[in-house]
Amino acid sequence: MRVVLITGAASGLGWQLARACHARGDALLLTDIDSQGLAARVDTLGAERVLGVPGDITDPALHEQLLEACRQRFGRLDVLFNNAGITHRSPTVRTAPAVFRKVMAVDYHAPLELTLAALPLLRESRGQVAAIGSMAGWMPVLGRAGYCAAKSALSQAFEVLRAEIGLDGIGLLLVYPSFLDTPIDRNALGADGQPARHARSTIGNVRSAEWMAEAILVALRQRRERLFPDRGSWLASLLWRLAPALYYRQMSRRFAGELR
Incomplete structure (x- = not known):
């Protein structure tokens, strides 16, 4: 029986x-900041082979708690989902620095630090790590400078990490x-750190x-290194x-509402 650790497990992906x-x-x-x-979710699945540990994923103490719970309850870890x-959704020039710091802490620092802490268990099982990046880490998107930066940092760090832990x-x-x-966009922060008040733009x-979950599990079974599920x-x-000039023109038209 495989043992799987999933962050952000109370909703969405x-x-x-x-x-x-x-x-x-x-x-x-399972862990999530939403304790209730x-x-x-644990009640829905049943506690026989499910353990929930609530907390803030940016807190290193939670990482220690999760890994100790994994050792004590299950004795191993096979897959870590950094989800x-x-x-x-806010113009860069009007966004409070605290918003950028929070996005970077959740989307980059936390998954990297949790993964590093989990390596001893993953080495024992020759397990797998899955990190949820974003196409926003590959290309600029208006109104999401902090998110683009965090996902780009995640991508670069984990691309390097792959070669090292692959040994x-x-x-x-x-x-x-x-x-x-998913709720990640419905719960997006605005420039002041409060919920964004305008609808998101999409392509x-x-x-x-x-x-998305089914596609990820298939990719893990195939031991793939990258998954680009959306061709567009x-x-x-x-x-x-x-x-890039053509991309900017098209993005600026499509995401003009993000500059409000």
């Missing part, structure tokens, strides 16, 4: 990953989704979290590299 992993027989260690939502995330037999999958129907298809966004990232 994290919850769909939990459901899919539980259905295939995995034992789950997490408890409800927890946060975004903002220990640990696999690393980087997932680059485009727009998903391409808005995919379901369930669809992948092509847009190529346009940014090959014809």
